[in-house]
Amino acid sequence: MIEILYCGICHSDIHSVRDEWGRGNYPMVPGHEIVGRVSRTGAGVTRFKPGNLVGVGCFVDSCRGCSACKSGQENYCEKGALFTYNSHDKEGNATRGGYSSHIVVDENYVLRIPDGLSPNRAAPLLCAGITTYSPLKHWKVGRGHSLGVVGLGGLGHMAVKFGASLGAKVTVFSSSAHKREESSHLGAHNFVLTKEKKTMDGLLNSFDFIIDTVSATHDVDSLLALLRREGTLILVGAPGDPLSLSTFSLIMGRRTMAGSLIGGIKETQEMLDYCAKRDVQADVEVIPVSRVNEAYERVLRGDVRYRFVLDMKTL
Secondary structure, eight states: OEEEEEEEOOHHHHHHHTTTTSOOOSSOOOOOOEEEEEOOOOTTOOSOOTTOEEEEOSEEEOOSOSHHHHTTOGGGOTTOOEESSSOBOTTOOBOOOSSSSEEOOOGGGOEEOOTTSOHHHHGGGGTHHHHHHHHHHHTTOOTTOEEEEEOOSHHHHHHHHHHHHTTOEEEEEESOTTHHHHHHHHTOSEEEETTOHHHHHTTTTOEEEEEEOOOSOOOSHHHHTTEEEEEEEEEOOOOSSOOOOOTHHHHTTTOEEEEOOOOOHHHHHHHHHHHHHHTOOOOEEEEEGGGHHHHHHHHHHTOSSSEEEEEGGGO
16 A cells, blocks of 8 residues: 555546547546655565655556466556556556555555655656656667757657656757757757758758657658658657558668657666666656646646646645
């Protein structure tokens, strides 16, 4: 049993609450960026004890027997991971998320929050952090690579921080001119305003990898054109509507468009330990629960630097 201290607000919370993905089960308690302290443990628990600072991410169980689970990629469980909220367990009980005072989770799906991480700044790492860390590690992005990051929100600002810390040359693509200076503070080497066609055209065939964090419908053909031959566009944002794509954007340069979904428990712990060692933390605005609806509207306007985190003692 975990007493929840902080819970981040993810754009997927908004998609789910508003049933924009068509899978909403109500009543719904959102929240999957959870940091709290263990308050009680069952007799079989060996990895944690009361008082430990811990985290819970996007899922709280999986089948544990499929090839994905056995390889430490429970997030891709072939029978479907049990998500922290808006899912049903084997007995048909609905899972409820982190906009709560407490949550009970199997110890195998709980993360240790290392010393050196601020509890409120660590909360978004459980989704925004691992969502961007996992593909960067999977595709071995690092020194010598040019990395584009599309969108500078909760996911994008973590992609910039991770990319820069791994040694890649990072360029931020945004439709908001005021984010130019902010991107530099986060570690980006360059900034491109996507509305400037001349600038975009000058970067054709320039990037090894692009991480696309945008959660609204947008033009992916123009992004694919920025990739070098055999470059990869990695989708981590999740628009509610399908994206349009010309096959020529892929076949003319043997380019790849791929997707990535969070990470497994082992990799998420690796990410948290990396963040503690390299002092990579989310930039957050901590708010009381009473402002959650205001926060949702501000997320949709891009008016947050860069992740809202609910202070659960205000519940």
